[in-house]
Amino acid sequence: xxxxxxHYALILALCVAxxxxxxxxxxxxxxxxxxxxxxxxxxxxxxxxxxxxFGCLAYAFAEKDFSVLYVAATSNSQLPLHYRxxxxxxxxxxxxxxxxxxxxxxxxxxxxxxxxxxxTMRSRILGVMGLVSVGFLxxxxxxSNPFERLIPAAAExxxxxxxxxxxxxxxxxxxxxxxxxxxxxxFAFALAALLGGNLDAAWARWSRxxxxxxxxxxxxxxxxxxxxxxxxxxxxxWWFWDPVENASFMPWLAGTALIHSLAVTDxxxxxxxxxxxxxxMAFSLSLLGTFLVRSGVLTSVHAFATDPKRGMFILAFLxxxxxxxxxxxxxxxxxxxxxxxxxTVSREGLLLANNVLLVTAAASVLLGTLYPLFMDALDLGKxxxxxxxxxxxxAPLITPALFLMGIGPLAQWKKASLPDLGKRLRxxxxxxxxxxxxxPIVLGEWTPLLSLGILLAVxxxxxxxxxxxxxxxxxxxxxxxxxxxxxxxAYWGMLLAHCGIAVFVVGVTMVKGFETEKDVRMNxxxxxxxxxxxxxxxxxxxxxxxxxxxxxxxxxxxxDGREAAVLHPEKRRYTAxxxxxxxxxxxxxxxxxxxxxxxxxxxDGAWSVRLYHKPFVDWIWGGCLIMAxxxxxxxxxxxxxxxxxxxxxxxxxxxxxxxxxxx
Amino acid sequence: xxxxxxxxxxFGIMLGFLAVGLTLNPxxxxxxxxxxxxxxxxxxxxxxxxxxxxxxxxxxxxxxLNFWASWCSGCRTEHPVLMDLANSGLVPIYGVDYKxxxxxxxxxxxxxxNPYPIVAVDAAGRVGIDYGVYGVPETYVIDKQGLxxxxxxxxxxxxxxxxKILPLVKELQAK
Numbered sequence: 001x002x003x004x005x006x007h008y009a010l011i012l013a014l015c016v017a018x019x020x021x022x023x024x025x026x027x028x029x030x031x032x033x034x035x036x037x038x039x040x041x042x043x044x045x046x047x048x049x050x051x052x053x054f055g056c057l058a059y060a061f062a063e064k065d066f067s068v069l070y071v072a073a074t075s076n077s078q079l080p081l082h083y084r085x086x087x088x089x090x091x092x093x094x095x096x097x098x099x100x101x102x103x104x105x106x107x108x109x110x111x112x113x114x115x116x117x118x119x120t121m122r123s124r125i126l127g128v129m130g131l132v133s134v135g136f137l138x139x140x141x142x143x144s145n146p147f148e149r150l151i152p153a154a155a156e157x158x159x160x161x162x163x164x165x166x167x168x169x170x171x172x173x174x175x176x177x178x179x180x181x182x183x184x185x186x187f188a189f190a191l192a193a194l195l196g197g198n199l200d201a202a203w204a205r206w207s208r209x210x211x212x213x214x215x216x217x218x219x220x221x222x223x224x225x226x227x228x229x230x231x232x233x234x235x236x237x238w239w240f241w242d243p244v245e246n247a248s249f250m251p252w253l254a255g256t257a258l259i260h261s262l263a264v265t266d267x268x269x270x271x272x273x274x275x276x277x278x279x280x281m282a283f284s285l286s287l288l289g290t291f292l293v294r295s296g297v298l299t300s301v302h303a304f305a306t307d308p309k310r311g312m313f314i315l316a317f318l319x320x321x322x323x324x325x326x327x328x329x330x331x332x333x334x335x336x337x338x339x340x341x342x343x344t345v346s347r348e349g350l351l352l353a354n355n356v357l358l359v360t361a362a363a364s365v366l367l368g369t370l371y372p373l374f375m376d377a378l379d380l381g382k383x384x385x386x387x388x389x390x391x392x393x394x395a396p397l398i399t400p401a402l403f404l405m406g407i408g409p410l411a412q413w414k415k416a417s418l419p420d421l422g423k424r425l426r427x428x429x430x431x432x433x434x435x436x437x438x439x440p441i442v443l444g445e446w447t448p449l450l451s452l453g454i455l456l457a458v459x460x461x462x463x464x465x466x467x468x469x470x471x472x473x474x475x476x477x478x479x480x481x482x483x484x485x486x487x488x489x490a491y492w493g494m495l496l497a498h499c500g501i502a503v504f505v506v507g508v509t510m511v512k513g514f515e516t517e518k519d520v521r522m523n524x525x526x527x528x529x530x531x532x533x534x535x536x537x538x539x540x541x542x543x544x545x546x547x548x549x550x551x552x553x554x555x556x557x558x559x560d561g562r563e564a565a566v567l568h569p570e571k572r573r574y575t576a577x578x579x580x581x582x583x584x585x586x587x588x589x590x591x592x593x594x595x596x597x598x599x600x601x602x603x604d605g606a607w608s609v610r611l612y613h614k615p616f617v618d619w620i621w622g623g624c625l626i627m628a629x630x631x632x633x634x635x636x637x638x639x640x641x642x643x644x645x646x647x648x649x650x651x652x653x654x655x656x657x658x659x660x661x662x663x
Numbered sequence: 664x665x666x667x668x669x670x671x672x673x674f675g676i677m678l679g680f681l682a683v684g685l686t687l688n689p690x691x692x693x694x695x696x697x698x699x700x701x702x703x704x705x706x707x708x709x710x711x712x713x714x715x716x717x718x719x720x721x722x723x724x725x726x727x728l729n730f731w732a733s734w735c736s737g738c739r740t741e742h743p744v745l746m747d748l749a750n751s752g753l754v755p756i757y758g759v760d761y762k763x764x765x766x767x768x769x770x771x772x773x774x775x776x777n778p779y780p781i782v783a784v785d786a787a788g789r790v791g792i793d794y795g796v797y798g799v800p801e802t803y804v805i806d807k808q809g810l811x812x813x814x815x816x817x818x819x820x821x822x823x824x825x826x827k828i829l830p831l832v833k834e835l836q837a838k
Contacts, residue, residue: 158736273667277670280670281670284674291681311685312685315678315681315682315685318678318681319678322674323671323674323675323678326670326671326674327671329667329670329671330665330667330668330670330671333667334665334667370677370680370681373680373681373684374680376684377680377683377684577734577736578734579734
């Protein structure tokens with residue numbers, strides 16, 4: 001009964017989504033205010049209907065209802081409750097439901113925080129989001145129904161893929177989807193602006209916080225995924241350029257470019273056409289990511305679902321949504337006109353350069369991801385594109401972008417003077433160069449890449465310091481504290497996000513430069529040494545988990561004779577699927593991780609063991625968190641809070657708009 | 664060309680490739696072994712442990728070699744197809760029980776039926792390495808001279824059997 005209610009809620013949701021997608025957009029076109037007023041209530045009811053469906057599926061999982069095919073396929077009676085609930089997004093159908101649910105959450109948020117928008121704009125935005133949700137609801141109801149019954153019911157479920165039975169995996173997909181789907185708001189804003197023909201600074205200002213919030217979620221989502229791969233896959237890597245990782249990274253790159261482009265459109269009225277295109281691109285790449293993962297068009301460890309019917313549906317959906325929006329772009333964008341002019345050396349110029357680099361990087365990732373498919377489609381053979389391609393293409397594109405990142409915030413709008421910038425930045429440059437040359441030698445090894453990484457990281461920190469110092473020197477008000485307090489949060493957010501990048505660069509550089517690993521055969525009582533650390537193997541014992549049995553090893557790690565950590569890596573066998581999983585044990589530290597994973601048991605109690613010493617590896621994810629915090633700080637800026645609180649009644653929409661345009 | 668049409672054009676081209684890509688099978692990996700002699704092995708049999716099985720025993724016949732395991736869900740999917748094929752008597756299917764436990768393998772065959780005249784046991788997966796097994800199930804068509812003629816990665820289905828395996832087997836048997 002409960003699953004049928006969920007199914008029925010989805011059918012109703014489809015009807016509501018159709019209404020929401022058609023009436024308000026039509027109403028906005030003909031100026032019918034009663035049709036436009038349908039948008040917000042429709043969006044809210046859509047949210048509640050999908051919430052009901054989501055709750056029904058959650059209930060089926062919680063109650064172990066194995067008469068629901070999806071529940072039987074992705075969970076098991078031995079699976080603990082929190083993983084049963086996480087199993088909702090453990091496979092294809094539920095992932096789609098989560099996607100749709102998150103889309104309606106964003107819609108609901110738009111209805112709450114859009115009272116200051118002109119009614120036509122607001123109804124177009126919600127209309128576009130409604131149309132996107134139509135696609136996903138249709139997809140679920142036609143070929144991916146999560147509520148499909150299994151009659152007769154299975155006695156026992158097949159269990160969730162053990163790889164996914166992990167706290168990181170519980171959080172990773174919702175975060176990632178919040179990011180992916182969050183770009184639908186910026187996308188809807190862009191299409192609404194194209195439809196209405198009002199691509200102005202106000203449009204950019206409204207889009208900015210939405211885009212930034214989505215970007216923060218995506219950043220955290222990708223970081224979680226990378227962290228999960230690091231400790232769960234058992235070989236200590238944190239990024240593999242796997243097609244599915246790339247699928248999440250491309251929207252991130254486009255979204256990062258979008259954030260910067262929106263800043264220019266907001267502050268200077270420039271880059272309008274470019275910003276619209278980036279908004280379309282960011283969401284299109286999110287949809288493409290979904291397609292790549294869900295259609296099985298590329299082989300990958302992630303492609304749980306391989307079904308050509310589904311693939312065709314998503315492809316048609318992509319054609320309609322992306323193709324449609326690009327047609328709209330080709331039709332309306334030529335009339336938008338350009339913003340104010342600017343010199344090559346100016347903040348606009350630097351941001352444009354950064355944008356071009358980011359988009360080129362995204363394009364190169366896209367090319368590398370799809371290249372095997374292209375070759376196969378043209379019958380030129382099967383090839384695979386691996387990390388060497390991505391490393392050698394990506395690094396040269398991102399290096400200048402990181403360098404420009406230091407200069408951008410210090411350059412004036414419209415026209416900056418190169419000699420003046422050189423003067424202001426000379427000590428930052430000097431410090432970076434000297435550190436880059438000396439630090440690696442102090443650390444014991446000098447390589448060009450190590451030096452380059454340190455140069456970029458120090459450069460970003462140093463220019464941030466210069467920027468803060470200048471802010472304080474030129475700020476209004478008396479004391480330094482008062483001047484600091486006067487600096488807007490958006491500025492601090494920007495700075496913090498940039499420093500997050502620097503922290504990330506430190507992590508990557510140090511791990512690549514100094515990590516050590518050892519594959520050894522260890523008997524009980526034997527020791528192995530990597531770096532300054534000595535690992536002693538104290539044997540394995542059997543432990544029982546809720547749905548697995550494991551051999552748990554014990555390793556005592558000491559440094560200079562003092563005990564540093566005790567690590568318990570496991571080799572688990574999940575009983576329902578009989579799958580073997582390696583659970584690495586990690587001792588996390590600010591400047592290093594110690595990482596042990598059990599290989600295979602050998603004769604007489606010995607094991608093959610893999611040991612890693614990874615300096616600064618946690619800075620990689622720490623940097624991502626700092627970036628996301630920077631985004632949060634920027635969104636909490638006063639200017640956005642003011643615009644959200646403003647009641648529409650106090651200032652008529654027309655006057656508000658006119659005032660903004662004059663300003 | 665109008666620069667505003669450029670994104671649409673690029674997207675159109677990509678869409679075309681994706682559409683073609685959907686019709687292709689990314690799992691279909693050409694095996695370097697096709698056309699080469701089947702690697703030689705000699706493994707104990709599952710049912711009669713004191714006997715061994717070797718591809719040399721099969722010289723002069725066209726036969727299928729199927730890698731499977733009781734823990735593999737794809738093998739369960741494929742199993743009815745193998746049963747039908749075995750019952751048709753068109754071509755013998757020999758099994759290799761790959762990285763499996765003897766008791767579980769026997770129980771599995773008892774429960775679902777045994778399409779194999781002989782099952783060889785590759786507990787350590789060494790023979791699997793020689794054959795380049797990516798994952799079970801995998802099936803090889805081997806001709807009268809002992810050359811591998813076709814490799815199927817993943818479960819066999821009725822369509823593949825009808826359109827690929829059986830025509831190839833008939834052609835090879837006629838030689």
